[in-house]
Amino acid sequence: MGKIVLKSVRKSFGEVDVIPGIDLTIEDGEFVVFVGPSGCGKSTLLRLIAGLEDVTAGTMAIDGRDVTAAAPSERGLAMVFQSYALYPHMTVRKNIAFPLKMAGLSQADQDAKVTAAAKVLNLTNYLERRPGQLSGGQRQRVAIGRAIVREPSAFLFDEPLSNLDAALRVTMRQEITELHQSLKTTMIYVTHDQVEAMTMADKIVVLNAGHIEQVGSPLELYNTPANTFVAGFIGSPKMNLIEGPLAAEQGAHAIGVRPEHMGIVSEGGWEGKVLLSEHLGSDTFLKVQTVNAGTLTVRAGGEVRLSHGDTVRLAPLPGKTHRFGSNGLAL
Amino acid sequence: MSTQSTRFAARLMVAPSVFVLFIWMIVPLAMTLYFSFRFYRLLSPERAGWTGLTNYTWFFKAPDFWLAMGNTLLLVGGVLVITVVLGTLIALLIDQPVYGQGPLRILVIAPFFVMPPVAASIWENLFMHPQNGLFAAVARGLGGQPILFLESYPMASVIGIVSWEWLPFATLILLTALQSLSSEQLEAAEMDGASGLNRFRYIILPHMTRAITVVVLIQTIFLLGIFGEIFTTTQGGPGSASNTLPYMIFKQAIVAKDIGRAAAGGIIAVILANIVAYFLMRGIGKNLDA
Ligand SMILES: Nc1ncnc2c1ncn2[C@@H]1O[C@H](COP(=O)(O)OP(=O)(O)OP(=O)(O)O)[C@@H](O)[C@H]1O
Ligand SMILES: [Mg+2]
Numbered sequence: 001m002g003k004i005v006l007k008s009v010r011k012s013f014g015e016v017d018v019i020p021g022i023d024l025t026i027e028d029g030e031f032v033v034f035v036g037p038s039g040c041g042k043s044t045l046l047r048l049i050a051g052l053e054d055v056t057a058g059t060m061a062i063d064g065r066d067v068t069a070a071a072p073s074e075r076g077l078a079m080v081f082q083s084y085a086l087y088p089h090m091t092v093r094k095n096i097a098f099p100l101k102m103a104g105l106s107q108a109d110q111d112a113k114v115t116a117a118a119k120v121l122n123l124t125n126y127l128e129r130r131p132g133q134l135s136g137g138q139r140q141r142v143a144i145g146r147a148i149v150r151e152p153s154a155f156l157f158d159e160p161l162s163n164l165d166a167a168l169r170v171t172m173r174q175e176i177t178e179l180h181q182s183l184k185t186t187m188i189y190v191t192h193d194q195v196e197a198m199t200m201a202d203k204i205v206v207l208n209a210g211h212i213e214q215v216g217s218p219l220e221l222y223n224t225p226a227n228t229f230v231a232g233f234i235g236s237p238k239m240n241l242i243e244g245p246l247a248a249e250q251g252a253h254a255i256g257v258r259p260e261h262m263g264i265v266s267e268g269g270w271e272g273k274v275l276l277s278e279h280l281g282s283d284t285f286l287k288v289q290t291v292n293a294g295t296l297t298v299r300a301g302g303e304v305r306l307s308h309g310d311t312v313r314l315a316p317l318p319g320k321t322h323r324f325g326s327n328g329l330a331l
Numbered sequence: 332m333s334t335q336s337t338r339f340a341a342r343l344m345v346a347p348s349v350f351v352l353f354i355w356m357i358v359p360l361a362m363t364l365y366f367s368f369r370f371y372r373l374l375s376p377e378r379a380g381w382t383g384l385t386n387y388t389w390f391f392k393a394p395d396f397w398l399a400m401g402n403t404l405l406l407v408g409g410v411l412v413i414t415v416v417l418g419t420l421i422a423l424l425i426d427q428p429v430y431g432q433g434p435l436r437i438l439v440i441a442p443f444f445v446m447p448p449v450a451a452s453i454w455e456n457l458f459m460h461p462q463n464g465l466f467a468a469v470a471r472g473l474g475g476q477p478i479l480f481l482e483s484y485p486m487a488s489v490i491g492i493v494s495w496e497w498l499p500f501a502t503l504i505l506l507t508a509l510q511s512l513s514s515e516q517l518e519a520a521e522m523d524g525a526s527g528l529n530r531f532r533y534i535i536l537p538h539m540t541r542a543i544t545v546v547v548l549i550q551t552i553f554l555l556g557i558f559g560e561i562f563t564t565t566q567g568g569p570g571s572a573s574n575t576l577p578y579m580i581f582k583q584a585i586v587a588k589d590i591g592r593a594a595a596g597g598i599i600a601v602i603l604a605n606i607v608a609y610f611l612m613r614g615i616g617k618n619l620d621a
Binding site: 050051052071072073077078079081082083085086087088089090098099102103146150 | 513515516518519520521522523524525526529533534537538540
């Protein structure tokens with residue numbers, strides 16, 4: 001079980017309102033990802049849920065039990081830190097067994113659980129090593145092992161993969177997803193990596209300056225962003241936002257077109273000159289300076305052979321234009 | 332510093348310093364050794380010559396020699412225990428975010444800047460003095476008898492004074508160790524359900540072992556030679572109750588003006604220091620390995 005409900009949770013550090021007020025429900029078994037720009041309060045929100053910070057106002061409940069004032073250990077949550085926070089003087093075995101030892105389990109029970117966790121995480125051969133003798137990915141797995149042996153009602157991850165190289169990130173991402181599928185435990189995952197958010201999440205929570213911009217499944221956020229912030233934040237490269245007369249023509253303050261929804265046409269559309277063209281093989285990213293629509297990013301097929309200075313005509317694919325009002329909200 | 336050539340270069344470059352330091356050490360040691368086998372009294376310069384082991388045997392036969400040895404070790408051990416335990420506690424305290432943390436830390440470190448004879452005088456006259464001392468005033472205020480610290484508990488008093496002087500050093504080293512502990516480790520332990528006491532025992536204390544080792548080793552070196560505090564306060568007394576090896580050597584050299592015996596005492600002190608160092612390194616030296 002792990003249903004987490006936040007009601008008007010507020011957090012300020014002295015004068016600064018880091019989180020002005022958040023309402024959020026996380027269902028049991030859900031994989032929820034918090035994304036947002038640096039400094040928007042993702043870690044703070046996670047630490048509030050963990051109990052490592054006190055809320056300034058509001059209430060928090062786990063499985064219907066009010067935990068607003070509960071100590072971290074009483075909440076039944078496990079956290080994986082960005083720096084892993086392994087205990088350097090303990091062997092891997094002792095690291096993983098530490099929460100069990102603190103819970104007062106017998107040595108035999110501890111050993112059994114550690115062995116089982118090590119098997120799941122491929123750590124069996126490393127149990128007698130110290131964290132300092134492990135690679136980044138192995139340390140990450142130890143940190144996860146330390147979290148899963150407690151059988152928590154929810155896992156909290158704070159950018160757990162940001163210290164790993166790209167290839168390992170992909171592997172670990174898949175391992176965590178698989179872990180979620182087999183354990184079916186609630187997971188809250190903080191990241192600023194789009195790909196992680198899109199691939200792993202059941203539900204993405206987009207944060208900006210301490211408040212929630214939108215909550216929804218990855219595809220909901222991609223297809224129907226609630227406002228310009230989400231539109232710009234989700235999707236890579238960023239959505240093109242066009243303001244001015246072109247938007248007014250469609251009765252909006254701004255219109256948004258994703259680079260992958262921008263077509264190259266032979267006539268009509270918006271004329272422009274290619275500023276930059278990046279050939280990735282499968283795709284070509286073009287940066288085009290248009291006459292009326294400003295600078296646009298286009299994701300074209302790998303076969304497109306345009307280079308600096310060429311003239312192109314661009315038009316959004318039909319039905320793929322997002323319209324936003326002057327308050328930034330989608331129309 | 333791990334390849335063959337860098338290691339060789341490193342050795343080559345430290346060689347001159349090692350050589351100078353070796354000379355620096357070996358010449359006085361050799362002279363002390365030489366004098367320890369000589370009859371050499373400043374009051375009777377006409378009598379000189381080899382005396383074999385008599386300077387040494389005098390020490391071993393002296394009625395208060397073993398007491399002085401014991402006192403020396405007691406002083407070292409007592410001060411180490413007090414400074415490490417109290418130093419850890421104070422470091423934990425002043426690591427907390429409190430109002431006026433800066434000045435507080437300076438206050439804690441201040442005793443270290445007081446010279447040993449001055450510190451001892453302050454303690455003797457302002458605190459422990461049976462008529463004028465603060466402790467006596469407190470004792471009388473509570474309706475009791477003033478304690479005669481230096482007469483009734485000379486070793487404990489000296490240990491107290493020396494501990495007061497060395498506590499800042501221990502606190503400072505232990506505080507820096509404490510501050511280098513990542514807060515995430517403590518938070519992880521908190522999430523893992525460790526109580527405050529368990530966090531101290533399983534996370535903080537292991538993290539501090541190296542710093543504690545450094546404190547123990549450095550303090551031992553200095554504490555073995557403690558002299559000024561005893562000279563200022565008890566003069567090794569009453570009787571020879573607070574006599575230590577350095578104080579015995581001082582009495583032979585300066586009071587009795589017997590350089591031969593003092594030299595023999597010095598050699599005994601060197602041997603004692605090496606025995607202590609041997610056991611220390613065997614016991615806790617491995618904590619220093621990375
Ligand atoms: N202990 C603190 N005291 C004061 N301000 C803090 C404290 N912790 C965080 N903040 C502020 O709160 C804001 C949110 O910080 P937080 O660490 O939650 O950001 P984040 O979204 O996790 O960013 P990142 O992606 O860079 O990790 C920041 O502006 C930060 O400066
Ligand atoms: Mg963060």
